[in-house]
Amino acid sequence: MTIVLPLALISAALFPILVSASSQVNRYIVELDPAASSQGEKSLNVHADFYQALQKHTSFDVFREYNVTDVFVGASVTLKSSADVAAIAKIPGVKPVRVVIPSHPRDPVVPPDSESTLKMTGVDKVHAMGIFGKGVKIGIIDTGVDYTHPSLGGGFGPGHKIAGGFDFVGDAYNGSNTPMPDPDPLDQCNGHGTHVAGIIGANPGNEFNITGIAYESTIFAYRVFGCDGAGGDDVLIEAMLQAHRDGMDVVNLSLGTLDNWTESMVAVVLHRLIKTGIIAAVASGNDGSVGAFAPSDPANTLGAISAASVDNVVFYVQNATTSDPTHPTISYLSIFPLPFNGSLPIYATSNDTTVIDDACNPLPDDTPDLSKFLVITQKLQNIANKGGDFSFVYDNGAGFSAIATDNFTHTSLISENDGVFLVQQFIAGKNITVSFPQTGGGATIDSPTGGLVSTFTSYGPTNDLFFKPAVSTPGGNVLSTFPVNNGSFAVLSGTSMATPHAAGCAALLLQAKGKSLAIAQSALTLFETTAQVVSSSHTDGDPLQTAAQQGAGLLNIFSALTYKTRLSPGELLLNDTNHFVGEHVITITNTGHTVETYNVTHIPAGTAIAFEPDDIFPLPGPVALTKDYATVEIKPKVLTIPPSGEAKVTVTIQPPKGLDAATFPIYSGFIQVQGRHSGEKLHASYLGLNARARDLKIIDNTDSILGIELPSLVDVSSNPITDSKNYTFQGDDYPTLIFRLANGSPKVKVDLVESNFTLPSGNVKGVRTLGNLTDFNYISRSILTDEQDLDGTYSLNLTHPLFGDNSTISNGQYRFFLRALKVSGDRNNEADYETFLSPIVGVDVPGQ
16 A cells, blocks of 8 residues: 655655655665675674764664575664765665665455355365375464464464464554564454464364365464554565574565565565575555556565455355345345344435435435434445444445445445345335344355456556466455454455465465475466466456456466476566567476377457556556457477476467557467366466557656646645746745656656756766756556545655755756656666656755
């Protein structure tokens, strides 16, 4: 989840600082080279050398220290101001310096499930083989776990299911205050990590008969979020390194932030951990509504199993009974019955079942006291003001859609048909009542979207066109454990719920095949190549869902463990039309004991239309799909491979024809290899962009978001400044540059230039600037965040006349020069940058 300062809250920084949702102000992660020091020779204490050198430049506080020499050595430091970053970069032995990014558990999209999720991925068959993850250690990096839950072992420490871990932050941590670490990762206030832990490790035999994927595995809980679910990626890195020290075989990261590059500090560290033999399952993100090119970080990590979500095939419901014999039962979305003995009459807030803003405005004065009714509505707003306690909410879509009930604990979702029926009875004046059996009312009903990719799942690919997500697992409407003091069980939806399913399957793989570096590093390809492709709907003739959202398909652990055929690579990266790689070689290995003949075919997926031709912003999801498919030449199409033998197939892929490159079509599909005798079906997945990535518009130059044309200079009251203006830098008299990014950029920088500066062309090194104000690598696109009323605006506040290196800007006439590098652009070619030149900024400091 990205947190940006709304325009009205532009803060007064002491030095120029780029403020955005993606930063914890003035806290930075610094990587150190153990082989270098400020003394010019190898140091025995690289941290001490760094602190000594930094102390000469500025005051600072050490927030975290990292010292795992084969993975990451460095520190998280809080500086007096962002201007001091330049001083860090000049210290010998300093490698990348990155601002701390907030991370969050991937928010559940909210209710419904049943044991069906195990069958969807073949886990039930693997359990029948006697494989339950025994001997495998899984680290859950999350909000902590309520280990007092009986289904999670009821205790903590050696000999328990939750055998270890650490709380790095404490209950009150919100991502910016001081953490209060302790050895106990108990969480009884959030529940996210407890739900994740149950999907992995819940013991069978509980009241809902749910069973963890790998319930014989050993779990360590690493708490990196407080009760409100916010934290920094410097804490996350410390937890990841601790998981490495504790010998975790698998780590589960049901968390992230909307960052569509593969170069964050967390992604770099996680990639190094993966290379040591840790299998990493990471939530791909719940940002499907923002369209293409929006996977999360650290799901973008190369080699990570980034998990998309598919909806469970069932809903878990309770059945209410009515006094009308023609309509005796109504299913409502809940795992527990509404706590009311007896029956309630109904009251509808609107007689029109088609109105979309039902109960959004205050209810009329003549509305009765609703405390004595079961309220039938489409919205929950304003019902409580009339005393409403029990409510049924109906939607105007098929099946059950997830709703956020906030603090309305006695509210449940019902189907549109049932909602319309009840409203009609109310209109007709029939005295119908509804009762809620407290026992025996639980049931499951089929989900119309079961087995399809959950609409909330983020779309890939990454900005640098890597294949994300990797695979899909059940994450929509999943029943699992929850803190004991909050009901013990809950149904949640999100890629957070899909991720532990993948982590649990990784544990089954390690038990079945043995724990080794080779097996761990083959897991991603094995899961991708044995997955089952997912359609975009249940309607015959509709295309398969784009691989940009489903990844390689629905993971099937039984196929991964039992297939005798192996395929590599699992991903065929075609890139864009400017860097097109159309020819690929697939290796097929027959590990069985008999000769096998294979047919190789092409299975296309729907082509995703990511943009309107004349718009600079990606289209919101669900992204439209077309049947404009790539053409594929396969040589040979049939081949016979002896036992323990292998053969190669050459695949030549050509992008779809006739599509408008201005829509940035993302095409994808699968090269299927099927054994004639075994029936085994495997595939390699391909994905490409049928346009030039460098043609993506980077800088938002519209007025559609803020009502003023961007980029813009504004004053402290957010009023745009269109003419030249002098600033004294006294009090609130200073300029602020605001801008948004329509798409992500590998490099964004703002320099100060002379007032008569003209836009350059040619080599960047030849551009004459007076000094840098701010400079950042791998910046994400700006996203509107409705629930926080934020607009994704970046702001550069020049509160004091100082360059980024803390040197003084003399009185004079200048301009801000903003540059944003195009995707896949050459950093040394000025033509590959989009630019903005501000109105004249006069520095007029009295007495200077």
